[in-house]
Amino acid sequence: MRATGNWAQGRKVTVIGAGIIGISSALNLQRAGFDVTVIDKEPPGEGASSGNAGIMAPCAFVPVPTPGIVWKAPGMLLDPMGPLSVRWSYLPRMLPWLMRYLRNSSAKRVEKIAAALATLADGAVEEHQALANGSDAEQWLRPATYAYVYESEEDFKKESFTWNLRRKHGIKINILRNGEVQDMEPSIGAAYKFAITLDHHGYVRDPEQLVKSLARELKRAGGHVLHRKVRDIEIGPEGPTQLVTDQGNLDLDILVVAAGAWSGKLASRLGSPVPLETERGYHVVLTDPGISPKVAIMSSKGKFVATPMTMGLRIAGLVEFGGLEAPPNYACARTLLKHAELLFPGVNTKDFTEWMGHRPALPDSLPVIGRSPHFENVYFAFGHQHIGLSTGPKTGRLIADLVSGRTPNIDIDPFGVERFNS
Numbered sequence: 001m002r003a004t005g006n007w008a009q010g011r012k013v014t015v016i017g018a019g020i021i022g023i024s025s026a027l028n029l030q031r032a033g034f035d036v037t038v039i040d041k042e043p044p045g046e047g048a049s050s051g052n053a054g055i056m057a058p059c060a061f062v063p064v065p066t067p068g069i070v071w072k073a074p075g076m077l078l079d080p081m082g083p084l085s086v087r088w089s090y091l092p093r094m095l096p097w098l099m100r101y102l103r104n105s106s107a108k109r110v111e112k113i114a115a116a117l118a119t120l121a122d123g124a125v126e127e128h129q130a131l132a133n134g135s136d137a138e139q140w141l142r143p144a145t146y147a148y149v150y151e152s153e154e155d156f157k158k159e160s161f162t163w164n165l166r167r168k169h170g171i172k173i174n175i176l177r178n179g180e181v182q183d184m185e186p187s188i189g190a191a192y193k194f195a196i197t198l199d200h201h202g203y204v205r206d207p208e209q210l211v212k213s214l215a216r217e218l219k220r221a222g223g224h225v226l227h228r229k230v231r232d233i234e235i236g237p238e239g240p241t242q243l244v245t246d247q248g249n250l251d252l253d254i255l256v257v258a259a260g261a262w263s264g265k266l267a268s269r270l271g272s273p274v275p276l277e278t279e280r281g282y283h284v285v286l287t288d289p290g291i292s293p294k295v296a297i298m299s300s301k302g303k304f305v306a307t308p309m310t311m312g313l314r315i316a317g318l319v320e321f322g323g324l325e326a327p328p329n330y331a332c333a334r335t336l337l338k339h340a341e342l343l344f345p346g347v348n349t350k351d352f353t354e355w356m357g358h359r360p361a362l363p364d365s366l367p368v369i370g371r372s373p374h375f376e377n378v379y380f381a382f383g384h385q386h387i388g389l390s391t392g393p394k395t396g397r398l399i400a401d402l403v404s405g406r407t408p409n410i411d412i413d414p415f416g417v418e419r420f421n422s
């Protein structure tokens, strides 16, 4: 096993991707003694990591496809207010992925996937605090209660598979009934008569600014952030030697691929093809909502999250299958306005901004975290689907452990890229 410190001295690590995963990896690697450069085609934090719902959620380890999804999905697709949509022209291309995704919804598979993700999501708030500690990134973190609201206890019971799994992995729930829901948050409509609140959760007041603050911290401590697009990777007998970018070539020593939903081509080039898709998600930010919820709220009916942020009240959610290239369909985003009006009868939805982003998703809902089976100097960190904000800092710590030769403190075998290539 390699020792950190001396081994890291003078070794250079290049990270492709300045989202929450890439920047968390970069900061952890820098703290382990490496000379780190991050490359992104956009400024830091402007991919999926900018527009998410901002929840730091240790509870979010149960994947989206759970038993019964096969029967529920058609209804969701036909419902114009539903959380799921497909660009029909894209469907033939992604059908094989979709079949694998649905095959992972059996109770046995979901329990296995959840067990692996639970170790990654555990301590999400504390991991963020440790990463941001001593930097101006701390200002964006809000440890807080997280609430799931339902119209009735019967609706909650329909999700008992998910909640039982959460409880099995140590998530403690508090139950609110009738007026207790509005006592917790007065802006929630009277139609919502049941809620679950979770302690030890939290939200980020501006996810994009969080990543930008962390990137500034990396630079302050001597790291580099380059605004370039990686077009290709030169590979020699020992492994990758150079990145081909839109502004010339860059020599490589150690490489971390953390390019979110765009990681598929890079992984393929490195001999590890992966079935990576994008689950396109949307948000609207109500810039003058007229209400100010104190906690982040998940509406179980609409499958969206309402989070109080510095720029307004962000309403985020939805899954649209449509690939990386198609332009956003903001008609989807506007259904979120209607959902917000149902949850908060007094809300003003007239003034809003809208956004679409790409969740990087593998069909088993597990990310890829680990070393390349082909090249000693290549590591992967992508595919964090709906929970990349929550699990970014721990992923970064695991990557720094692996590159430094330290044994990670959780089992990372379920995240190996080999699972797709065996």
Ligand SMILES: Cc1cc2nc3c(=O)[nH]c(=O)nc-3n(C[C@H](O)[C@H](O)[C@H](O)COP(=O)(O)OP(=O)(O)OC[C@H]3O[C@@H](n4cnc5c(N)ncnc54)[C@H](O)[C@@H]3O)c2cc1C
Residues within 6 Å of the ligand: 016, 017, 018, 019, 020, 021, 022, 039, 040, 041, 042, 045, 046, 047, 048, 049, 050, 051, 052, 053, 054, 055, 056, 057, 228, 229, 230, 231, 258, 259, 260, 261, 262, 263, 280, 281, 282, 283, 305, 316, 317, 318, 357, 358, 359, 360, 381, 382, 383, 384, 385, 386, 387, 388, 389, 390, 391
């Ligand atoms: C609507 C929505 C709500 C969400 N809510 C939550 C939530 O509440 N909590 C949670 O934990 N997660 C949430 N997520 C998921 C989370 O946002 C993602 O899992 C996470 O942001 C992924 O981070 P990333 O760094 O892998 O990807 P990204 O942030 O997309 O970063 C990848 C970066 O790689 C760069 N890149 C790609 N290709 C190249 C190239 N060739 N050259 C140079 N740079 C390149 C991109 O420009 C990009 O900046 C949500 C997602 C969405 C869409």
